[in-house]
Amino acid sequence: MYELFFQKFNEKVPLTLEEQEQIKTYLTPKKLRKRQYLLQDGDVCKSIAFVEKGALRAYTVDENMNEHIIQFAIEGWTISDLFSYLTAEPATYTIDALEDAELVLITRAAHDELLKTQPKYETYIRLLITGAYIALQRRLTSNISLPAEERYTRFTETYPDIAQRVPQHMIASYMGLTPETLSRVRKKMAERR
Amino acid sequence: MYELFFQKFNEKVPLTLEEQEQIKTYLTPKKLRKRQYLLQDGDVCKSIAFVEKGALRAYTVDENMNEHIIQFAIEGWTISDLFSYLTAEPATYTIDALEDAELVLITRAAHDELLKTQPKYETYIRLLITGAYIALQRRLTSNISLPAEERYTRFTETYPDIAQRVPQHMIASYMGLTPETLSRVRKKMAERR
DNA sequence: AAAAAGCCTTGACATTTGTCAATGAAAAGG
DNA sequence: CCTTTTCATTGACAAATGTCAAGGCTTTTT
Structure with missing residues (x-):
């Protein structure tokens, strides 16, 4: 468990074994069956999910009941409704499993604690979000220009x-x-x- | 100079006056006239620009010579080609001034140094990018679903x-x-x- | 002050994309 | 194994958006 999570973490920010063990105590494993929800529209998003195995998607449903997929996440990716996670407001996205999945969850409480106690965690999150931002900017650029x-x-x-x-x-x-x-x-x- | 920059910084991460002075030594002021370039497509983006006054835009030009605006930035906002800035690869965006503007630049060297020496700077950047990511996700969601x-x-x-x-x-x-x-x-x- | 450039609007028409309905193939579930 | 659901495709037509060209108004430049 957590192999891929720490592999990706170490690629961004190298950790000692002790640091790894410390961080591990804040992580929560979770399995999802295909079609199961991780987050339902309207609930507060309580965790960031790292995908060890399987595939998930985040999507919205408009007034005509059409689904619009915001994001896919497969092995090594992270998925969440970040706005809801950070503000504790109701989520606007739904997240569910496209295949049976194994996840590593970081709850909001764990996140706050890690930010306080483990500087490398803040660096990891900063790099994670920076990468996500750049990818999103590329996607948007494609969308409006191609x-x-x-x-x-x-x-x-x-x-x-x-x-x-x-x-x-x-x-x-x-x-x-x-x-x-x-x-x-x-x-x-x-x-x- | 730098009033708005530090106002926004303090809203995210409160600074002591000493910290503020320390950070100030890494900042570069710059004025731009309307229509002047801050960054030209193909050059490496050498700084993040915080807008103290005026208005800028980032855009791409496609093969039909159509411009596609990626981002606007007015007072209190930050603009850059983040990918180029972080990787030192040629920029894919052009940034220019829509009005005469006063900027606060953070060069790549200053950025690296601040990340090393001033933990609050890393927090500021993390929160800055997180906000930008959430705004971008909203925009993309609108684009594909409305x-x-x-x-x-x-x-x-x-x-x-x-x-x-x-x-x-x-x-x-x-x-x-x-x-x-x-x-x-x-x-x-x-x-x- | 005159000239030029930029901006917004409008019309006519072309192209792209959406909607609705139907079909057959494949996958999932019992 | 059979049934049901999901998925991809296609046709006919409607709606949205783009393209090209022109005109008038404003702002900028000379």
Whole structure:
């Protein structure tokens, strides 16, 4: 347990074994079955989840009952409704498992305690969020400046693993397209070769 | 000089006067005239810029010479090509002044030094980026899940100051629309009241 | 003051994307 | 093994957005 979590942590901020043990006491393991919720829209998000195994997604549901996928998370990634987590306001996202999953949770209380007692944890979080911010900025840039086909191509090139593991209608949702539109975009691409 | 910078800093992380003086030695003031570049696409981004006065924008130019605005920054905001800044790779964004501006720059060298010597600086940066991440996630969520009109309404409600200061075609660009489309969306909204 | 440039709007038309409905294939569940 | 659900695709049509061109108004520059 926690192998991948500490591997990723050490890549960002090297830890001694003692530090590792100390941090471990703040972590909570959790298993999720496929389709189970980690967070439901309206609840307060109580933890950041690191994915040791499996796949999750965060999404919103609009007034027409259409789902819009905000984020995928597979092994080595982290997922949460950060705003709700930090402010304790009701979440606007729902998070559930796309496959059976093993998670490492950092509760809000653990997070606060670690920030106080372990400077390397703050550095880890800073680097984690910085990376997430840069990735998000890239995605937004694609979204406002590229046509659907180009966005799809870049997505499959950037995240080939996700493109293979999740249903295409979810990728469409992630890109802000309907499943029909993505299907037609793919058809056009195929016809050209 | 630096009044607003330290006001915002203190709101996030309270500083003693000594700490403030220490940090001040790492800051660089800079004035920009309207239309002047802070960063040109292809150069390495050498600093994070805090806006004391004026207004800037970050944008990309696509192969059809269309500009796509990534971010606005007015008084109290921070702007940079963070990826280029942190990796020292060529910037993909251009940043220029929409109005005459006064900036506080944190160079990469100053940033590294401050991270090493001043724990409160790391906390400030962590909170800064966390806020930027949450705002960006909101924007992306709007972009993939809301129609143009609703996005525009939310934008003007969230950033009324920017909506008034910046030409409408730039707001269109920020939302991923053409100026003509935004003009028509606004017309429809006006006709309904 | 005149000229130039920037900005917003509008019309006509093209392209992209969405909606609704139907189908068949594959996967999941009992 | 059979049933049900999920998924991807396709067609016909509607709605949203983009493109191109023009005009008028304002601001900037000379």
